[in-house]
Amino acid sequence: MTLIVFLLISLIGGSGAPLIKFTLHFFPPVLLVFLRGLFAAMVMLPFIYNKLSLKEGKKYLFAANILFAANWIAFAFGIGKTSIIMAQNIYLPTSLLVAVLGYFYLKEKLSRYQIYGLILTLVGLAVFLNSSLKSQDVLSFGSPLGNLLVFSGLILWSTYTVVSRKISNIYSPQLICFFNFIVTASIALIFVPLELSRTTFNIDALPARSIFSLASVITFPSILFFFLYQWLVKNTSAFISSLVLYPVTILAGASAIIFFGEKLTPTFILGSLFIFAGVFLATSWQYAKKYIKY
Template sequence: MSLPLLPSFLRTGPLAGPVAAYGLYIVGSALLASNPVVGRAVAHVVPPIGLAFWRWLIAFLIVLPFALPGLLTHRVQLKRQWRRYLLLGVLGQGISGAIVYYGLERTSATNASLIYATSPAMILALAAVWLGDAIRPRQVLGILLAMAGVLVILTRGDLDALRHLSFNSGDLLVLTGAVSWSVYTILLRQSGTPLPVVTAFAANAFAGVLVLAPFYAWETVAVRPVPFSVSTILSIVAVALFASVLALLAYQKTIAMMGAARASTALYVSPLWAALASWVLLAEPLQGFHLMGVALVLPGVMLATLQARKPAAEPATEAA
């Protein structure tokens, strides 16, 4: 994938070689983990819709200088597809954003990150059902393992909860967000002419802001406003910068340096960073069901999504 609109230091320069590639891989996975950790830290201070609204507005403004040429070049295509972008805003920034923050008011960042880690397996299953993509037995096994891990997390390792259907509402809200993200990703795959990465990011972020704006106004009047203090502003900027903009740029650069298959495994490492950060910063205890979830979710997602090795004689075809 070409990155014509990224800042030049992310396209060329000293970021080269395996050490730099794996360093960026580790940094990128940690950036992805910052969203549930910060979201949980401010869950009872910043209202969820307000956090999602300001996160995506600030992210849009950060990338706008780089995205503006592409937005102008592709303005006809963007206007023609405005309904589609609003739907993407509902799924990607509304349900996968605000609803997940509602969930983080009621569950731990560790739970949320582990549940969200199953998104690649969900995408694979949805693509098989929705788009008719071929699916191998290994991938079916991986999906089943990942879903078993989610079940362990939802039940807190107590299968009696299945009989009583007694699940934590926060976990279910995060699961709703993960499903919505999976649908969002499938819809992105179905786009006609793909836009440059930063252009598409800016268009999706702006659509999310438009979708969230009326709900944010309602929340401000009917529930509670965002308390704009130094700590809350820094928290919102951190989510916008680290979990949105820098996570995207690091991920795209890692794809360019390592290939899509290996770079995508950053999604599997991210929950480990989230669990560590939650333990250190939020004093969230690591429990037995978390370890059981890790033991099922991460291998399951890897089985489901890692590409099979190509024969030695076949040239590599991973797109950068």
Template structure:
């Protein structure tokens, strides 16, 4: 079931705070953590590629390189930069809300570039998702004042996040999930390594911190993106993007259980809204598919 792959990917992304908090506490900057994430992910993908022993996995056409520039540079690098910058200029909760405007971006971009239908169901689910994310962010204003530039950059995070769905969907026409993920992090690593030399701090960090660095690359990165790309190959990108919004729900639950964060009733209502949008997409899709199967069976019988 492709919806399950997308939801599992989103849950894996939700665990990112566990690793980022630990690395931030040591003194790594936001972009150094992003660089650690993509470089270690690329290293973890190498044995997978070698084990498969298939040249087709790493064989791509030069004319398709723009797809991986899109997923690696325009999405991974750009969205992370916008996301962390918005966190600094605004509050974390508000930055998260702006990030999850991505389903709206995906629905619109998919209509123009992927020729996907903008159905009433999608529009309704997008509205509920955005409303739910707004409620989650409502009590997270923080101490930062309103910053128009921060707001614009935060919207850029939503756009960058959405671009992975668009470029990833285009790439799935020619390549499988492992190839797309491999070249995504290769491009991202090439773009980040010259500027953020995180390895220069290696002689200062404790041994156990390396496990968090590997974990950051494994759980919310390699595993999450593989699951997401597999699911993306079987459903429309706009639907995948909306299903992926269970990530903030997972992040909030982790914050409550591991970091003793408190949640307001308004934010809990936002979680219910996001879960409702997931149910709308999953349950209705099952019903429609079952109904279509019944109609096809009846048509076969009447021929």
């Protein structure tokens, strides 16, 4: 069952960044976050209405909700100013950051392979950062501001993963997702009037495909992805559940190249190799070396 859920999350998550970037052509970022959170909560409400209650661990639940909302907002602004492949690669070290945060917050142990992997990953991120600052190749490296926003999303998402472990045995995945969506929509709503006053957004001029893309963003990378992700968090460790971002990155990158015309450069590939090597060393090497002996 865990493997099936992992594969489903990978497929659904791989569509997330491309769908969000496409939908941002029609909706400004904060409004998109508000609509995404509001409609996702409305869809889920009938299924969790009878279970809607707050138990112990409310402060951890609220903290997770705030982190979730901040991640959505940071990513919505960031993905509009950078490439999909860059954004997804920035998110790759999530499991390593979760391990580091888990060391301080959950008192989980760090292995030497995780430390070595973290160093390699930081080298890869440094390559990306240097190229983003020096290169004008937006289709590969994006903009420095966009990458900074996405990196902020990485920090927020990793912290959310760790904090949500504190409440995964108290609240069901459905309830956690519902509260995530409600709090996200509420926070975004505060800033929607300010955003609309500074944009030329016109709801009457929206084409039919904008509604389809919005519905897809709400259904796939919102409701289905985060429901299944919370199930994975509850039934596995925080470290294992964060590994889902690696197949997601590959699928999202393929979509970006095919549908958005993004491209891979030698420098980008070099940075990616450092990150993937770091991730492999931290997460898989201790298991793989057992088979290499044979």
